[in-house]
Amino acid sequence: MTMVPTETTSLWADAEWAAALLSLIGPKLGGLHLRAPPGPVRDYWLDRVRQLSGQMHLRKIPANITEGRLLGGIDLSATLQHGKPISETGLLGECDKQVVIAAMAERLPRNTVHYLCAALDDGLIAIARDGIETKTAARITLIATDEGTEDEWAHAALTDRLGLSLDMTTLGIHDVDDECFKRSDVERALANVGSVIMSDEHLSALASLALSLGIDSPRSTLAAVKVARAAAALKQKQAVEEEEVALALRLCLLPRAQQIPEMAEPPPEPEREPEQTDDTEPPPMTEQSPPEEERLLEAALAQLPEGLLEKLQTQAARLRQSSTGTAGAQHRHQNRGRPTGTFRGDHRRGGRVNILATLRAAAPWQPLRRREQSDQTAPRRLQIKREDIHLTRFLQHRETLTLFVVDASGSAALQRLAEAKGAVELLLADCYIRRDQVALIAFRDDTAELLLPPTRSLVRAKKTLAALPGGGATPMAAALDLTRDMAERAGKQGTTMQYVLLTDGAANVARDGTRNREAGTRDALAAARSLSMSPANALIIDTAQRPQPRAKELADALRGAYIALPKADAKTLNRAIRAAST
Amino acid sequence: MSTAYPFTAIVSQDDMKRALTIAAVDPGIGGVLVLGERGTGKSTTIRALAALLPKIAVVSGCAYQCDPNAPKEQLCAACASSKVIADTKYITIPVVDLPLGSTEDRVVGALDIERALVNGEKVFQPGLLAQANRGFLYVDEVNLLEDHIVDSLLDVAASGENVVEREGLSIRHPAQFVLVGSGNPEEGELRPQLQDRFGLSVDVRTPRDVATRVNIIRSREAFDQDRSVFRKKWARKESALRRKIQTARDALDTIDTPAVLLETAAKLCLALGTDGLRGELTLVRSARALAAFEGKAAVTLDHLKIIAPSVLRHRLRRDPLDESSADIRVERVITELFTNNDDDGAN
Numbered sequence: 061m062t063m064v065p066t067e068t069t070s071l072w073a074d075a076e077w078a079a080a081l082l083s084l085i086g087p088k089l090g091g092l093h094l095r096a097p098p099g100p101v102r103d104y105w106l107d108r109v110r111q112l113s114g115q116m117h118l119r120k121i122p123a124n125i126t127e128g129r130l131l132g133g134i135d136l137s138a139t140l141q142h143g144k145p146i147s148e149t150g151l152l153g154e155c156d157k158q159v160v161i162a163a164m165a166e167r168l169p170r171n172t173v174h175y176l177c178a179a180l181d182d183g184l185i186a187i188a189r190d191g192i193e194t195k196t197a198a199r200i201t202l203i204a205t206d207e208g209t210e211d212e213w214a215h216a217a218l219t220d221r222l223g224l225s226l227d228m229t230t231l232g233i234h235d236v237d238d239e240c241f242k243r244s245d246v247e248r249a250l251a252n253v254g255s256v257i258m259s260d261e262h263l264s265a266l267a268s269l270a271l272s273l274g275i276d277s278p279r280s281t282l283a284a285v286k287v288a289r290a291a292a293a294l295k296q297k298q299a300v301e302e303e304e305v306a307l308a309l310r311l312c313l314l315p316r317a318q319q320i321p322e323m324a325e326p327p328p329e330p331e332r333e334p335e336q337t338d339d340t341e342p343p344p345m346t347e348q349s350p351p352e353e354e355r356l357l358e359a360a361l362a363q364l365p366e367g368l369l370e371k372l373q374t375q376a377a378r379l380r381q382s383s384t385g386t387a388g389a390q391h392r393h394q395n396r397g398r399p400t401g402t403f404r405g406d407h408r409r410g411g412r413v414n415i416l417a418t419l420r421a422a423a424p425w426q427p428l429r430r431r432e433q434s435d436q437t438a439p440r441r442l443q444i445k446r447e448d449i450h451l452t453r454f455l456q457h458r459e460t461l462t463l464f465v466v467d468a469s470g471s472a473a474l475q476r477l478a479e480a481k482g483a484v485e486l487l488l489a490d491c492y493i494r495r496d497q498v499a500l501i502a503f504r505d506d507t508a509e510l511l512l513p514p515t516r517s518l519v520r521a522k523k524t525l526a527a528l529p530g531g532g533a534t535p536m537a538a539a540l541d542l543t544r545d546m547a548e549r550a551g552k553q554g555t556t557m558q559y560v561l562l563t564d565g566a567a568n569v570a571r572d573g574t575r576n577r578e579a580g581t582r583d584a585l586a587a588a589r590s591l592s593m594s595p596a597n598a599l600i601i602d603t604a605q606r607p608q609p610r611a612k613e614l615a616d617a618l619r620g621a622y623i624a625l626p627k628a629d630a631k632t633l634n635r636a637i638r639a640a641s642t
Numbered sequence: 643m644s645t646a647y648p649f650t651a652i653v654s655q656d657d658m659k660r661a662l663t664i665a666a667v668d669p670g671i672g673g674v675l676v677l678g679e680r681g682t683g684k685s686t687t688i689r690a691l692a693a694l695l696p697k698i699a700v701v702s703g704c705a706y707q708c709d710p711n712a713p714k715e716q717l718c719a720a721c722a723s724s725k726v727i728a729d730t731k732y733i734t735i736p737v738v739d740l741p742l743g744s745t746e747d748r749v750v751g752a753l754d755i756e757r758a759l760v761n762g763e764k765v766f767q768p769g770l771l772a773q774a775n776r777g778f779l780y781v782d783e784v785n786l787l788e789d790h791i792v793d794s795l796l797d798v799a800a801s802g803e804n805v806v807e808r809e810g811l812s813i814r815h816p817a818q819f820v821l822v823g824s825g826n827p828e829e830g831e832l833r834p835q836l837q838d839r840f841g842l843s844v845d846v847r848t849p850r851d852v853a854t855r856v857n858i859i860r861s862r863e864a865f866d867q868d869r870s871v872f873r874k875k876w877a878r879k880e881s882a883l884r885r886k887i888q889t890a891r892d893a894l895d896t897i898d899t900p901a902v903l904l905e906t907a908a909k910l911c912l913a914l915g916t917d918g919l920r921g922e923l924t925l926v927r928s929a930r931a932l933a934a935f936e937g938k939a940a941v942t943l944d945h946l947k948i949i950a951p952s953v954l955r956h957r958l959r960r961d962p963l964d965e966s967s968a969d970i971r972v973e974r975v976i977t978e979l980f981t982n983n984d985d986d987g988a989n
Contacts, residue, residue, distance in 0.1 A: 088866060127743055144756040174742050174783060181685065186741045188748035188770055217826070220680050254867060260856070267859060268852040276848045277681030282859050286866075416747070416755070420809050423758030442759065
């Protein structure tokens with residue numbers, strides 16, 4: 061008989077649940093986002109998926125899969141052999157109704173991510189490429205693994221479509237516990253899963269929990285509801301009970317939390333109503349009569365392993381960031397090396413032959429060439445000449461430009477300019493490694509100036525920076541306007557730009573040159589809003605001795621990441637910058 | 643199409659539903675752009691529209707769905723040169739999906755390679771643009787579409803004609819379609835040229851109240867449980883809406899457009915500084931389509947007011963100082979303009 065996990069839930073028990081749920085209603089959930097380093101725990105868990113799903117071989121989607129192989133397209137050898145286009149099914153079509161693994165999902169190119177999303181949405185693959193137009197069923201259950209390192213995350217569009225989420229980064233091999241389910245449990249549950257009842261209270265509890273956790277997409281809630289039902293079916297229950305709701309909360313909603321709901325803070329502080337703490341009868345919580353969902357959330361939170369909440373918090377911050385900050389850059393990356401058409405060319409000079417375009421070019425000549433052929437008895441064979449060869453045109457890798465916007469005004473310069481310079485120098489070294497271009501804008505007194513136009517020369521950048529004088533007023537608006545010009549120029553050249561703004565946020569020169577704090581701030585914020593519309597990533601480093609809200613306000617207007625310059629050496633700052641700009 | 647989610651079962655998102663319905667009533671409006679976050683039901687709604695579209699008469703056997711009653715210059719070469727009166731059949735207005743990653747040859751059409759290789763014939767194999775003629779062309783993730791595909795789309799959408807000059811072919815065929823695009827602006831920006839081509843644009847957001855969300859989940863669950871049962875449950879509403887759209891299409895030419903309406907539309911565009919006449923024209927056309935859909939004999943200022951944000955929000959000249967508030971600007975001008983009108987007693 062089944063050993064069902066009891067009240068004391070462990071992470072491994074949840075992992076067991078996830079494996080069973082995937083096997084039971086995988087295609088309906090889309091799949092699972094697995095954060096785990098490669099190792100025995102992950103392998104063991106994947107084994108459990110194999111056992112429970114009854115699918116002994118899990119296909120893998122490598123990060124470098126080609127579009128043609130993923131979606132299907134023209135079968136090269138068959139096409140050449142038969143002289144007419146012959147299509148082959150892609151990996152997604154072959155994996156219809158199967159569990160598939162996308163290893164290292166954080167490395168998947170943007171277009172692969174979108175094909176996976178399309179398959180998860182529609183359960184089929186529609187293609188219109190290489191002279192073929194078909195629809196193939198592809199009801200896949202996707203396990204997207206990412207390695208669980210700090211700075212790399214699978215794309216949000218993909219993880220949003222995966223109903224379950226599991227973080228096994230903290231699980232060691234000694235945490236691996238008993239097996240809770242057998243294949244027969246899954247098979248038995250299959251018959252009942254459709255008839256499990258879920259009360260309106262539980263349903264709205266999940267819906268409002270999702271809201272209070274800041275989860276916008278209804279997909280996660282829908283998945284949670286399905287998980288709750290399926291979990292009840294696995295336990296051979298007729299109706300969803302609270303523990304299933306808690307499980308759904310843990311597996312579907314909490315991992316996607318964008319914010320910590322207020323009531324998740326430790327129970328109301330005694331100092332709020334100190335005189336009432338003595339009354340033992342009504343604890344402060346009941347005064348606000350917590351609705352069902354708060355109680356549930358609390359229960360679920362209490363079951364969480366220690367330290368997870370903090371992790372959630374940093375994760376939430378990162379998610380917020382990644383949903384705005386890096387969007388432009390990610391979009392750009394999709395163009396890296398994507399085929400964008402064909403051209404006539406010589407394959408011996410390098411380049412990939414586009415077989416279809418080549419055949420098209422050769423086709424009209426076939427009767428003529430056959431006639432020209434001296435030996436009429438030779439088998440009818442395609443005659444392709446060198447001038448028929450077409451190559452695939454790829455879009456080149458985009459350049460990246462890192463622009464440093466340094467506040468050299470009196471208020472900023474006095475304190476931290478030296479440190480800021482040190483940090484920029486370290487960042488420059490980083491840019492050099494990545495072959496990025498760098499540029500430098502400094503602003504003080506009346507103007508902002510492009511001291512260093514985009515360059516790869518590290519030496520020049522260093523020299524310019526070292527010679528940067530400090531002092532004077534802060535023409536923030538002018539600096540931001542200049543940054544916007546740079547962003548526009550970069551966009552036109554097809555360069556991805558990011559900028560690092562080092563300032564204390566104390567703008568005091570207006571656009572028209574008048575020195576006035578109020579007008580300066582107003583113009584700066586206006587300029588910031590306008591700059592925030594550009595796809596350039598922003599990082600704002602507050603150089604004030606004591607960080608004040610004005611720089612944060614500016615960072616918000618720029619929709620950029622914000623870091624207060626820690627009272628530390630340049631190396632620490634550099635670490636902070638690297639962490640924030642991922 | 644029987645597996646699509648019913649249009650009438652879609653919870654909230656009234657703006658999007660209205661814009662799509664209007665485009666179905668008057669295809670001349672110039673397409674709909676739907677932008678919004680993940681999971682707002684953008685593609686579900688657009689695909690659901692297909693089930694509501696009325697039937698049209700086409701020349702049977704024509705690859706471009708030519709209209710048997712259209713003048714010669716709007717027909718494809720084969721239909722135009724045909725001497726005999728064509729057989730007519732009725733088909734549902736096509737909704738063609740343009741999948742992400744489509745190659746140019748499949749979009750615009752190309753040499754039929756099989757026939758070329760086997761028989762040495764030079765025959766054109768029509769692409770998605772041909773299939774979409776007189777129908778809808780839906781581009782999901784329109785913001786992620788390859789630039790060179792976007793260019794051909796824009797060109798064809800503007801001229802209503804697809805010209806193919808490749809592989810020794812020289813073909814032109816009618817390609818008039820309603821372009822419907824959707825995308826998540828967080829994942830990539832839409833080129834401004836493309837944005838202006840859409841007649842209407844809507845921003846969709848996820849509903850924030852629990853009741854609506856519970857509603858969404860309930861109906862989505864019911865749909866996933868058993869699609870055909872769910873569709874049956876909504877069949878009556880679906881066919882009622884289908885009839886309403888058909889009636890509106892037929893009535894479109896009879897709708898009265900008072901002079902004050904044209905004037906207000908012009909004022910509105912002037913006040914917002916939109917470029918060109920396109921905004922004004924679309925404003926009037928969509929207000930008229932809305933009136934027709936509501937079964938009214940004449941367009942009123944209310945129709946204009948309802949539709950104005952969708953028509954104008956993506957046409958505003960970019961003001962670097964006031965960028966984030968396109969909707970607010972439209973609303974402000976509408977409020978100002980309509981308060982004045984009320985004073986004049988024109989409403």
